[in-house]
Amino acid sequence: MSKIKAMTGNQSASIGACLSRPDVIAAYPITPQSSVVEGLAAMIADGKSDAQMVQVESEHSAMSVVQGSAMAGGRVFTATSAQGLALMYEPYFRMSTLRLPMVMAIATREMTSPETVWSGQQDAMSVRDSGWIQVFVENNQEILDMIIQGYKISEDKDVLIPMNVCYDGFYLSHLTERVEIPSQEQVDEFLPRYKCEHVAYDPQNPMAVDPLTPGEILINYRENHLQSMQKVKDIIEKVDKEFKEKFGRSYGGLIDTYRCEDAEIVVVTIGANVGTARVAVDLAREKGKKVGLIKVRFMRPFPNEKIAEVLSNKKGYAVIDRSVSFGWNSGVLYQEVKAAVSDLNQNLCSISAIGGLGGLDISLNHVMSVIDVLDKAIKEEKQGQLQTMWLK
Structure with missing residues (x-):
């Protein structure tokens, strides 16, 4: 037992x-x-x-x-x-x-x-x-x-x-x-x-x-x-x-999703801060924002097909990274997600949010601010323009 x-x-x-x-x-x-x-x-x-x-x-x-x-x-x-x-x-x-x-x-x-x-x-x-x-x-x-x-x-x-x-x-x-x-x-x-x-x-x-x-x-x-x-x-x-x-326990396989079925915008993240992101999605929903969450579980092999399927027909996504991609003004996971959706032929609005470096916390307020910035960017029709946020 x-x-x-x-x-x-x-x-x-x-x-x-x-x-x-x-x-x-x-x-x-x-x-x-x-x-x-x-x-x-x-x-x-x-x-x-x-x-x-x-x-x-x-x-x-x-x-x-x-x-x-x-x-x-x-x-x-x-x-x-x-x-x-x-x-x-x-x-x-x-x-x-x-x-x-x-x-x-x-x-x-x-x-x-x-x-x-x-x-x-x-x-x-x-x-x-x-x-x-x-x-x-x-x-x-x-x-x-x-x-x-x-x-x-x-x-x-x-x-x-x-x-x-x-x-x-x-x-x-x-x-x-x-x-x-x-x-x-x-x-x-x-x-x-x-x-x-x-x-x-x-x-x-x-x-x-x-x-x-x-x-x-x-x-x-x-x-x-x-x-x-x-x-x-x-x-x-x-x-x-x-x-x-x-x-009796399942983790969804390559990715796990939360409230993505009717979502217009999606937060994508990885690791221990996924739980915080789930709470942020619920709070944003209470404010009338149709937000969903993708928990990326496997970086290799990267679940590009599944991520593209979830983000298809969405208005935009924000990726929260706990690492940086040197040479790009973005996080590592953001680059992978960006490549995964490149064949969708959709001009998705996207945000790369980088936080949690050197032991810093990725707080509930951080995730809420990412959702707010993404929502605002979509309303201002900034599709295709990369925005990078540093969560300090």
Whole structure:
């Protein structure tokens, strides 16, 4: 039977990983991720997990250890944040392009410099094109659930791509919420022990891995990777339905929507501030404004078709980002949404709102002000003119 417990996002990540029965765990502590692996170490010491914990000297080594373990056919887990993610980038990129399944938690954080340890999504957004599946979650329950679902998705024979479960540092990693913890028996029925079906390392049969690859072969690797990433979209929806049947919880698959059916304008956002945006939508509705909400869950693969479908025939949209797209006067998510609706042949009014950097809150007043500015821009017929708001 499942049980209810109040716990932090990092505890949720630890328990989700433990319930998934990894064979090998390796990680290096970094704020705000550190307690994820501390929790797993405690579970191993208490006999709640039979995973092997490998102590390493850096994040680069952590990813290298789980990479080798995945090549040997094991189910593996690690976690990191910000500069740690940057340090592991070389084996991180290699993990996906070798098509090795795994789950890694990222407690998102701003990137240095200026020096900071506080919340933001710049770290995870900066590696969105490294070949990993990326899900951004809203609350601590979704952290636990998506780590379990993550293995089911990543290990699918039509996928074999590693997955990041990204959650806002401090806002989720260190704050406490009610979480329902499934039993080990329930998880085992949904996610059996991993059985590697591809060629794995075997000391008795040595082989070369990743030799120098000429362009005429490498282009096929990239094509297959992209094709598999598109197949992930259907598998995400399928696993979400299976999870609901087993545990009673569904997150909508690639995206979730709120009050969009009759909406004229839509707020699009991602991560922990989705809950605030829902309240703002309700308040705006009370004022007579037909506002809806899109919660973007997956940055990779990006749900362009579903977003375009929801925004079709709307008057405009505002995207609230917790990261910036360097080189553009907008946020990262805004650029993705803008590309997704480019084929609609509609002159939609759009706003890029950037906030929550360096631990700043994205408040209810911030979201309400974004809705007001978008509504005003539509009335003044400013379609096609990008407006950028900084939520300070």
